[in-house]
Amino acid sequence: MLAEGWIEKQSKTQKKPYYVNSVTKVKTWKRPSSKASNNAGTKLRKPLVRETSYVAPPVDAVLPDGWVQKYSLTKDRVYFFCEELKLTTWQHPSMM
Numbered sequence: 001m002l003a004e005g006w007i008e009k010q011s012k013t014q015k016k017p018y019y020v021n022s023v024t025k026v027k028t029w030k031r032p033s034s035k036a037s038n039n040a041g042t043k044l045r046k047p048l049v050r051e052t053s054y055v056a057p058p059v060d061a062v063l064p065d066g067w068v069q070k071y072s073l074t075k076d077r078v079y080f081f082c083e084e085l086k087l088t089t090w091q092h093p094s095m096m
Contacts, residue, residue, distance in 0.1 A: 003032040061094040
């Protein structure tokens with residue numbers, strides 16, 4: 001019997017079962033034990049966190065010619081792009 005909150009799926013590439021927690025979406029090759037089912041809202045693996053530093057540009061900073069400001073939905077922050085240079089950066093171009 002599979003632990004509560006877990007679904008067994010079949011890997012097409014590895015040709016073996018893996019398990020997905022229907023609440024947390026955590027995936028694992030190991031069959032979840034009954035202890036894991038008692039707290040289905042807890043992830044089994046700690047997610048990786050990357051620290052980044054951000055230096056804000058001066059308030060009156062103007063984008064150089066050819067640069068546009070865009071917004072990343074996945075990172076929830078502003079980034080900058082220059083079509084001519086084919087360059088993308090998180091840092092304001094006036095700070096580079």
